[in-house]
Amino acid sequence: MDIQQRLTAMERLVEIGIMLTAETKLDRLLDNIISEARSLLNVDGATIYLIHNDGLRFQNTQSASLETRMGSETFQSKVAPHVVPLTRDSMVGYVALEGEAEVVNDVRSIDPKKPYRWSDSFDVAMGYRTKCLLTLPLKLNDGKILGVLQLVNAASGAFDEAMLPVARSLASTASAALGNAQLADALREARLDTVMRLGMCAEYRDKETSAHIHRMAHISALLARKLLLSEVFCDNLLLAAPMHDVGKIGIPDAILQKPGPLTDAEWEVMKTHTLIGGKLLSGTDDVVMALSVEVALSHHEKWNGAGYPYGKKGEEIPLSGRIVAVADVFDALMSKRCYKEAFTLSQVKEIMFEGQGQHFQPGFVDLLFDNIDDVLALYTKYKDTHDERELFSG
Amino acid sequence: MDIQQRLTAMERLVEIGIMLTAETKLDRLLDNIISEARSLLNVDGATIYLIHNDGLRFQNTQSASLETRMGSETFQSKVAPHVVPLTRDSMVGYVALEGEAEVVNDVRSIDPKKPYRWSDSFDVAMGYRTKCLLTLPLKLNDGKILGVLQLVNAASGAFDEAMLPVARSLASTASAALGNAQLADALREARLDTVMRLGMCAEYRDKETSAHIHRMAHISALLARKLLLSEVFCDNLLLAAPMHDVGKIGIPDAILQKPGPLTDAEWEVMKTHTLIGGKLLSGTDDVVMALSVEVALSHHEKWNGAGYPYGKKGEEIPLSGRIVAVADVFDALMSKRCYKEAFTLSQVKEIMFEGQGQHFQPGFVDLLFDNIDDVLALYTKYKDTHDERELFSG
Numbered sequence: 001m002d003i004q005q006r007l008t009a010m011e012r013l014v015e016i017g018i019m020l021t022a023e024t025k026l027d028r029l030l031d032n033i034i035s036e037a038r039s040l041l042n043v044d045g046a047t048i049y050l051i052h053n054d055g056l057r058f059q060n061t062q063s064a065s066l067e068t069r070m071g072s073e074t075f076q077s078k079v080a081p082h083v084v085p086l087t088r089d090s091m092v093g094y095v096a097l098e099g100e101a102e103v104v105n106d107v108r109s110i111d112p113k114k115p116y117r118w119s120d121s122f123d124v125a126m127g128y129r130t131k132c133l134l135t136l137p138l139k140l141n142d143g144k145i146l147g148v149l150q151l152v153n154a155a156s157g158a159f160d161e162a163m164l165p166v167a168r169s170l171a172s173t174a175s176a177a178l179g180n181a182q183l184a185d186a187l188r189e190a191r192l193d194t195v196m197r198l199g200m201c202a203e204y205r206d207k208e209t210s211a212h213i214h215r216m217a218h219i220s221a222l223l224a225r226k227l228l229l230s231e232v233f234c235d236n237l238l239l240a241a242p243m244h245d246v247g248k249i250g251i252p253d254a255i256l257q258k259p260g261p262l263t264d265a266e267w268e269v270m271k272t273h274t275l276i277g278g279k280l281l282s283g284t285d286d287v288v289m290a291l292s293v294e295v296a297l298s299h300h301e302k303w304n305g306a307g308y309p310y311g312k313k314g315e316e317i318p319l320s321g322r323i324v325a326v327a328d329v330f331d332a333l334m335s336k337r338c339y340k341e342a343f344t345l346s347q348v349k350e351i352m353f354e355g356q357g358q359h360f361q362p363g364f365v366d367l368l369f370d371n372i373d374d375v376l377a378l379y380t381k382y383k384d385t386h387d388e389r390e391l392f393s394g
Numbered sequence: 395m396d397i398q399q400r401l402t403a404m405e406r407l408v409e410i411g412i413m414l415t416a417e418t419k420l421d422r423l424l425d426n427i428i429s430e431a432r433s434l435l436n437v438d439g440a441t442i443y444l445i446h447n448d449g450l451r452f453q454n455t456q457s458a459s460l461e462t463r464m465g466s467e468t469f470q471s472k473v474a475p476h477v478v479p480l481t482r483d484s485m486v487g488y489v490a491l492e493g494e495a496e497v498v499n500d501v502r503s504i505d506p507k508k509p510y511r512w513s514d515s516f517d518v519a520m521g522y523r524t525k526c527l528l529t530l531p532l533k534l535n536d537g538k539i540l541g542v543l544q545l546v547n548a549a550s551g552a553f554d555e556a557m558l559p560v561a562r563s564l565a566s567t568a569s570a571a572l573g574n575a576q577l578a579d580a581l582r583e584a585r586l587d588t589v590m591r592l593g594m595c596a597e598y599r600d601k602e603t604s605a606h607i608h609r610m611a612h613i614s615a616l617l618a619r620k621l622l623l624s625e626v627f628c629d630n631l632l633l634a635a636p637m638h639d640v641g642k643i644g645i646p647d648a649i650l651q652k653p654g655p656l657t658d659a660e661w662e663v664m665k666t667h668t669l670i671g672g673k674l675l676s677g678t679d680d681v682v683m684a685l686s687v688e689v690a691l692s693h694h695e696k697w698n699g700a701g702y703p704y705g706k707k708g709e710e711i712p713l714s715g716r717i718v719a720v721a722d723v724f725d726a727l728m729s730k731r732c733y734k735e736a737f738t739l740s741q742v743k744e745i746m747f748e749g750q751g752q753h754f755q756p757g758f759v760d761l762l763f764d765n766i767d768d769v770l771a772l773y774t775k776y777k778d779t780h781d782e783r784e785l786f787s788g
Binding site: 003004006007010011013014017018019021022024140141142169172173175176177179180183184186187188189190191193194195197198200201202204205246249250252253254280281284286288289 | 397398400401404405407408411412413415416418534535536563566567569570571573574577578580581582583584585587588589591592594595596598599640643644646647648674675678680682683
């Protein structure tokens with residue numbers, strides 16, 4: 001590499017740094033890091049492993065030659081998710097533990113003094129021929145190791161020393177962006193956890209489980225995605241939906257926990273949970289909180305105008321409320337409550353379709369049942385546990 | 395700038411990018427951007443303005459010569475916070491609107507065709523002589539303008555064309571880091587808002603105001619800072635403290651809202667709000683939620699062992715609980731409740747000092763009153779508003 005090539009590489013690296021820093025969604029970031037590494041360093045393939053618990057979890061990979069030969073989708077389906085133990089027995093484990101880059105220009109004749117061995121299982125499974133590997137630690141400035149970036153088969157046939165400074169800088173730049181995206185992810189997760197708990201606390205006196213909150217929120221977000229609404233709206237709806245019933249906090253025990261049917265007067269009090277929720281959630285200009293106010297106020301409105309609190313009809317009802325209404329009622333029907341057993345799926349289907357065009361927007365129930373496999377998967381993921389029922393029954 | 399200098403600058407820029415990306419606290423980041431800009435581009439001073447509502451808010455500034463002459467603290471105290479209107483009348487406004495860098499090598503003879511004028515007010519106030527200015531937009535890759543970075547007085551006497559690419563790259567790198575820090579800030583703010591609401595919802599039936607939640611949380615964090623605990627712990631305590639009483643959700647109306655004194659049996663039920671809170675908040679390995687469990691379980695313990703639910707004493711009680719106990723009781727005494735008027739500050743002081751060494755850890759009440767001005771400032775910031783009292787009385 002001459003000085004002009006180094007300058008070009010560094011200028012490109014500054015651009016890459018700017019681009020990577022702007023990407024805070026982890027999965028897209030990992031793909032971007034790999035693409036940029038492949039193009040900047042001119043290699044056939046690259047893989048990222050991230051430290052997770054005590055292992056290195058295989059995350060993302062790309063291979064120019066294999067993706068050309070078998071198609072990108074087939075290739076991606078063949079690479080099985082796996083975890084490499086964090087020990088010196090493998091090259092990636094060694095690099096993660098040592099924190100220094102490792103160059104191997106012929107994997108079939110690794111220095112026998114090195115503690116790691118190379119396995120040909122990937123080559124055998126894929127019909128590939130790995131020749132040289134450059135394995136770089138993904139390390140933050142404070143020394144924390146996040147994972148490993150492994151580059152496979154340099155176009156020039158070998159990794160020469162002159163490439164190392166550029167490769168190291170790329171790995172550091174990628175690591176800083178990665179640390180950032182992981183922080184943003186952790187903050188998003190933490191917020192999601194907090195709104196789920198807020199929803200769960202609100203339903204505590206009503207003997208709802210936190211599984212209901214999780215399911216209705218994820219079903220709402222699923223429907224929003226199927227309606228091709230923006231990623232931001234879908235993400236925000238997932239955060240806003242759990243808070244739809246916080247207003248129940250304002251309903252007296254005598255009404256909320258009454259075993260028999262409510263009188264008309266009691267029912268009027270019960271309906272105010274929508275308005276109380278709207279008040280409890282208002283007052284911040286944050287977009288998620290604003291959406292949660294909308295949802296709290298509108299999730300009991302009906303398409304035909306027969307809902308509450310305002311009796312809005314059709315598109316007067318905010319889209320968020322129209323979506324959440326479907327998810328909330330569906331999960332209520334599917335679930336066992338203190339006053340009823342769960343319905344069967346075919347009973348639920350019948351009831352929901354009766355409501356389509358009356359209670360629910362035309363087409364929304366179709367959409368739900370067109371995607372029923374995805375919806376039912378949430379029932380495996382978020383089960384009402386015995387422990388929780390105990391907690392929630394006092 | 396020859397090619398070797400450009401390579402050196404670009405290599406330095408990659409380092410700067412990595413360092414800036416790792417800093418997600420906004421104020422420190424702004425200072426770092428300015429320091430790096432000054433050293434990389436060899437200028438006497440630099441200032442950042444950020445877009446806020448419809449103006450450019452002056453944020454951070456540094457000046458080598460003025461800070462040397464008058465001392466850094468004096469200089470910083472003399473630069474008043476201000477907002478520049480987002481119009482083409484000023485150089486910073488012009489650059490923010492145009493989105494392109496602007497070089498002026500003699501501020502006293504600006505091209506009269508330019509819409510902006512230069513004002514000598516800073517020079518007059520500070521006894522400074524501004525000669526040349528390089529004003530750069532802080533712009534994200536998607537074109538969004540975050541603010542402006544203005545560099546003052548190049549050491550070489552003027553800003554030459556060759557510096558511009560490096561300056562632009564620095565501004566882009568800084569902008570990406572800034573966008574990130576603003577995202578992290580927004581996510582942190584959103585989380586704080588959500589936990590405050592969770593606390594507020596939990597206290598709704600108890601007729602507490604959200605101002606109580608805000609004050610007790612901020613007093614807790616203040617005490618933690620004065621105890622020289624880590625920044626991370628203080629930040630986490632601010633987030634955990636608002637949830638200390640979520641377990642009240644599990645206490646029946648008949649006990650929680652009983653007008654007269656509780657019977658012994660009722661009191662035993664009331665005490666379980668600590669345990670219910672612990673259960674409602676447990677189950678996530680997030681560090682803030684773990685701390686909130688600790689606080690929920692321990693904020694009614696007393697230093698002498700006479701508290702509940704476990705009757706722990708002294709340092710058996712988690713530090714978080716010992717801190718929150720002081721903040722929670724102090725605010726309760728300072729506030730009007732449905733069953734009592736607010737005490738005067740001197741009455742509160744007397745009661746709190748009686749509790750020191752009994753209810754509260756020795757020294758903690760001293761610490762509170764040693765910082766009483768900071769504590770009372772929170773009562774100006776978070777007042778019980780009339781609106782809220784109405785909301786909270788149903």
